[in-house]
Amino acid sequence: MTRPADVVRILGVDPGLTRCGIAVVDVDARRRAALVHVEVVGTPPGTSLDQRLLRIDEAVTRILACHRPDRAAVERMFANNNTPTVLGTAQAAGVAIAAAARAGIPVGLHTPSEVKAAVTGHGDAGKEQVTTMVTRILRLDAPPRPADAADALALAIAHGWRGTALGHAAGQTGMDTADMASRAGRSHSAARVPLPTRAGEMTAAQRAWLAAERSTGGRRR
Amino acid sequence: MTRPADVVRILGVDPGLTRCGIAVVDVDARRRAALVHVEVVGTPPGTSLDQRLLRIDEAVTRILACHRPDRAAVERMFANNNTPTVLGTAQAAGVAIAAAARAGIPVGLHTPSEVKAAVTGHGDAGKEQVTTMVTRILRLDAPPRPADAADALALAIAHGWRGTALGHAAGQTGMDTADMASRAGRSHSAARVPLPTRAGEMTAAQRAWLAAERSTGGRRR
Numbered sequence: 288m289t290r291p292a293d294v295v296r297i298l299g300v301d302p303g304l305t306r307c308g309i310a311v312v313d314v315d316a317r318r319r320a321a322l323v324h325v326e327v328v329g330t331p332p333g334t335s336l337d338q339r340l341l342r343i344d345e346a347v348t349r350i351l352a353c354h355r356p357d358r359a360a361v362e363r364m365f366a367n368n369n370t371p372t373v374l375g376t377a378q379a380a381g382v383a384i385a386a387a388a389r390a391g392i393p394v395g396l397h398t399p400s401e402v403k404a405a406v407t408g409h410g411d412a413g414k415e416q417v418t419t420m421v422t423r424i425l426r427l428d429a430p431p432r433p434a435d436a437a438d439a440l441a442l443a444i445a446h447g448w449r450g451t452a453l454g455h456a457a458g459q460t461g462m463d464t465a466d467m468a469s470r471a472g473r474s475h476s477a478a479r480v481p482l483p484t485r486a487g488e489m490t491a492a493q494r495a496w497l498a499a500e501r502s503t504g505g506r507r508r
Numbered sequence: 509m510t511r512p513a514d515v516v517r518i519l520g521v522d523p524g525l526t527r528c529g530i531a532v533v534d535v536d537a538r539r540r541a542a543l544v545h546v547e548v549v550g551t552p553p554g555t556s557l558d559q560r561l562l563r564i565d566e567a568v569t570r571i572l573a574c575h576r577p578d579r580a581a582v583e584r585m586f587a588n589n590n591t592p593t594v595l596g597t598a599q600a601a602g603v604a605i606a607a608a609a610r611a612g613i614p615v616g617l618h619t620p621s622e623v624k625a626a627v628t629g630h631g632d633a634g635k636e637q638v639t640t641m642v643t644r645i646l647r648l649d650a651p652p653r654p655a656d657a658a659d660a661l662a663l664a665i666a667h668g669w670r671g672t673a674l675g676h677a678a679g680q681t682g683m684d685t686a687d688m689a690s691r692a693g694r695s696h697s698a699a700r701v702p703l704p705t706r707a708g709e710m711t712a713a714q715r716a717w718l719a720a721e722r723s724t725g726g727r728r729r
Binding site: 335336337338340341343344364365373374377378379380381382384385387388389393394396 | 556557558559561562564565585586594595598599600601602603605606608609610614615617
């Protein structure tokens with residue numbers, strides 16, 4: 288249970304009733320990220336809604352108790368999402384957020400664009416790009432599958448990067464997201480790359496994140 | 509804690525982040541309904557989403573532990589609802605459903621039209637009509653306020669009526685909803701009104717419920 292003082296452990300949840308990605312990642316002060324746990328839980332569409340939500344509730348609660356993350360990150364949703372699954376996804380997200388809140392840890396919300404910008408440098412990156420970058424960032428032997436696992440990991444990494452180094456409080460502006468994607472490809476030497484300290488030194492990834500953040504305007508439901 | 513064998517205790521939740529109505533009602537085999545508990549919980553819109561959902565989770569969990577209902581009923585939502593609050597309402601509903609599932613009780617979902625049809629005889633009844641009928645059905649001295657309290661009570665009553673008498677299993681067709689609204693106005697003598705047993709004897713309330721049920725087609729998210 289003891290972790291180095293400079294390590295922040297992050298729970299990331301990519302919500303869904305059929306496939307819910309749940310990841311735990313450690314991020315240190317030098318922005319090195321390490322896989323702790325990842326799994327995808329869910330139930331077939333024909334299952335009753337109460338049993339589907341219970342399944343997610345139990346899985347998130349179990350992983351919280353087992354790995355004791357310091358913070359959680361869950362996908363932020365928008366009402367203009369008109370996919371048929373949006374309400375089920377919102378309910379799954381609500382259950383995951385409440386489980387983290389019950390465990391007493393702060394919960395951050397990030398849009399898919401923010402997460403993609405953080406790990407790939409592009410807010411409109413495809414699923415394969417996200418999976419490739421997550422594999423490199425975490426120095427995994429094989430890409431995490433299915434995509435829901437990679438998305439949950441990306442969410443945890445993005446939240447961890449956001450909350451370390453330049454600004455240690457989650458919830459600050461996009462300025463503290465640093466050059467995440469650029470260093471992901473050379474993760475073992477990441478610690479030696481000096482962190483940018485002025486706005487003019489922002490990397491493409493930082494600018495992408497900042498743009499994604501500004502476009503959402505910190506809206507809350 | 510001991511209740512007569514013919515009494516079913518129902519939790520009804522009208523979900524919402526700002527105002528979440530939570531009601532507990534006892535319904536006996538003669539369809540008499542009695543108030544056990546009702547409250548409205550919530551948080552101001554500026555509160556963080558995790559604390560808003562936690563508030564609902566804690567309230568529903570506390571009421572489940574305190575009053576030990578046999579079943580729960582939560583509002584069924586549809587994706588074509590485009591109000592700005594729909595996602596927050598879905599998340600609140602998800603948290604309430606998961607809390608009931610954790611407590612091991614079955615959860616029924618009903619649309620507002622089904623509930624209005626059950627307690628007033630009209631699927632498109634207004635909030636005041638629902639409040640008036642709930643006040644009469646439960647023989648209350650004053651109408652429950654705010655409307656969220658009345659809506660949660662109506663949901664619990666409708667679910668209890670649906671699951672008693674003609675068919676004792678929740679989840680059957682609308683045929684087991686009986687002449688709920690008509691007897692509500694004379695609740696003390698309700699037990700003496702013979703229950704209809706053939707389709708041809710359906711009351712206006714039964715027909716309204718059946719139409720509402722058919723229009724939703726038992727869809728699940």
